Amino acid sequence: MLILYFGRLREAFGCGSEARAVPQEATVAGLLRELRLRGGVWEKELARDGTFRVAVDQTVAAVDAPLADASEVAIFPPVTGG
């Protein structure tokens, strides 16, 4: 599974993308829990009340969205284009 980070989060994490195994609990919430365990900026930016968005295979997804068949998950700040 490929995890992508954009905008302020990409900069904060110092990472644009990484390959990861599907989390034990194969949902968006399960992935976020695993990433928060890294502590520091990961714990802070991905806090439960954080303002980030998640897309699974390029569609915005809720925290309970399943990841079992996902190939790409993106985590990013609220969008500011236009």
Next chain:
Amino acid sequence: MLERISISVQTADFDLAAEYARLAADASIGAIVQFVGRVRERCDGHMVRSLHLEHYPGMSEKVLHEIAGRAMARWDLLGIRIVHRVGRLEPADQIVLVQVAATHRAAAFEAAEALMDLLKTEAPFWKQEATPDGARWLDARETDERAAQRWRKGTT
């Protein structure tokens, strides 16, 4: 024959006159509304030296297609063209073009406004400004979200 929906995400500038000419040949079109978003030299009280636009390649095009599809389904339109630029831009540069062609003006005006409201809140683009005090990521605005919300009522 015109494609009904045409989307481009690109670093290059767009030529408004050429974009208009592409539609103008079609005599079934009675109304064309064009919106161009530009880089302002001043934002929240400070000077902007340049703007960097980042996007999620693949998803940005996909979302623009989706919102154009929703507009085509909701209003009586003949065509939608969206161009969104990415990369480094300077004050007065063009950022985004939304062009809506219809038989009559009411649908074209309303759809153009809806497309911009939805684009600003759903399409995965992010702006970072270079200011005299350093780089700064722009925050999403609550007013943009409220503006987009009115087009989502009664739709899924």
